[in-house]
Amino acid sequence: MKHALCLRLFWGAELGTNFSSSKCIHFWPKCSELLENVDLLPLGANNVLVKMLAAPINPSDINMIQGTYAILPDLPAVGGNEGVAQVVEVGSQVKSLKTGDWVIPKDAGLGTWRTEAVLAENDVISLPNDIPLLSAATLGVNPCTALRMLSDFEDLKPGDSVIQNAANSGVGQAVIQIAAARGINSINVVRDRPEFTQLSDRLKAIGATHVIKEEALRRPEIKELFKICPKPKLALNGVGGKSATELLRHLQLGGSMVTYGGMAKQPVTVPVSALIFKDVKVRGFWVTQWKKDHSKGESAWTF
Numbered sequence: 371m372k373h374a375l376c377l378r379l380f381w382g383a384e385l386g387t388n389f390s391s392s393k394c395i396h397f398w399p400k401c402s403e404l405l406e407n408v409d410l411l412p413l414g415a416n417n418v419l420v421k422m423l424a425a426p427i428n429p430s431d432i433n434m435i436q437g438t439y440a441i442l443p444d445l446p447a448v449g450g451n452e453g454v455a456q457v458v459e460v461g462s463q464v465k466s467l468k469t470g471d472w473v474i475p476k477d478a479g480l481g482t483w484r485t486e487a488v489l490a491e492n493d494v495i496s497l498p499n500d501i502p503l504l505s506a507a508t509l510g511v512n513p514c515t516a517l518r519m520l521s522d523f524e525d526l527k528p529g530d531s532v533i534q535n536a537a538n539s540g541v542g543q544a545v546i547q548i549a550a551a552r553g554i555n556s557i558n559v560v561r562d563r564p565e566f567t568q569l570s571d572r573l574k575a576i577g578a579t580h581v582i583k584e585e586a587l588r589r590p591e592i593k594e595l596f597k598i599c600p601k602p603k604l605a606l607n608g609v610g611g612k613s614a615t616e617l618l619r620h621l622q623l624g625g626s627m628v629t630y631g632g633m634a635k636q637p638v639t640v641p642v643s644a645l646i647f648k649d650v651k652v653r654g655f656w657v658t659q660w661k662k663d664h665s666k667g668e669s670a671w672t673f
């Protein structure tokens with residue numbers, strides 16, 4: 371029987387801790403305590419044996435461990451929702467994959483924090499293996515989220531503007547690059563830090579049109595920016611709280627704000643004036659749901 375090393379998520383009680391809820395792990399024990407050798411399932415006709423090459427830790431992985439995410443695995447489970455793996459062996463009926471192919475999970479919940487796995491052919495999507503490994507490992511969540519949000523809420527044309535907070539995040543950097551490729555101005559809001567200039571230069575090097583500090587959004591000088599750049603049709607909010615309210619204040623008449631993350635763990639407050647006088651649209655986006663809705667037929671998502 372083959373084994374794979376997995377980072378396992380357990381009920382807190384199973385780890386012998388004194389934590390109060392039986393619903394989730396409310397603490398982060400030493401990772402070594404969660405590493406476990408797990409038997410690999412036998413390779414079925416429609417299965418592939420894969421070797422994980424790289425898997426990131428996304429904020430949603432942490433939320434899943436905290437038990438606050440919208441989908442939670444039955445425990446014990448293997449952690450990690452994203453990553454790239456290489457096919458090592460294929461079952462006798464597997465048609466779409468061959469040994470050596472690179473694959474990524476089709477949906478969240480696959481458990482990517484492990485060395486090897488036996489998976490159903492249909493649970494993965496193949497992708498070219500001539501792209502950088504780390505890009506492949508992080509392709510299925512953040513860049514897809516950025517692409518859909520720039521495509522599905524407002525009809526953005528070259529010369530239009532989008533404003534976003536958490537602009538240095540994985541999603542934010544994908545937004546910058548896709549917007550730049552489409553000729554769309556991006557106004558990128560980040561939290562202040564001692565190395566703001568270096569961060570600003572780095573974001574501009576990947577295509578950011580403007581990089582500003584959160585505080586600048588509240589100052590009268592922000593009007594100067596909108597003399598050289600059209601007011602945004604679209605705002606992308608990964609933070610919530612005051613940061614989201616500030617994005618809303620700068621939207622064009624009838625523009626949309628799409629919330630996809632809540633890093634500040636604060637609710638989004640919409641000023642009444644933004645609704646009455648600017649008729650802004652307040653929307654949300656979740657890539658996991660988008661993939662579910664587009665998993666079959668002509669619109670199936672693929673590379």
Ligand SMILES: NC(=O)c1ccc[n+]([C@@H]2O[C@H](COP(=O)([O-])OP(=O)(O)OC[C@H]3O[C@@H](n4cnc5c(N)ncnc54)[C@H](OP(=O)(O)O)[C@@H]3O)[C@@H](O)[C@H]2O)c1
Pocket residue numbers: 428429430511512515536537538539540541542560561608609629630631632633634635655656657658
């Ligand atoms: N809805 C979806 O489909 C979807 C898809 C992908 C990601 N997401 C969500 O999007 C968010 C970003 O994910 P990511 O992978 O791009 O994150 P990431 O690369 O880990 O970056 C985290 C970002 O959050 C900022 N941040 C952290 N704590 C903050 C706070 N208290 N106030 C303001 N900003 C804060 C960080 O700014 P600093 O550098 O200043 O710390 C950084 O810009 C997460 O909430 C994630 O769950 C949602």
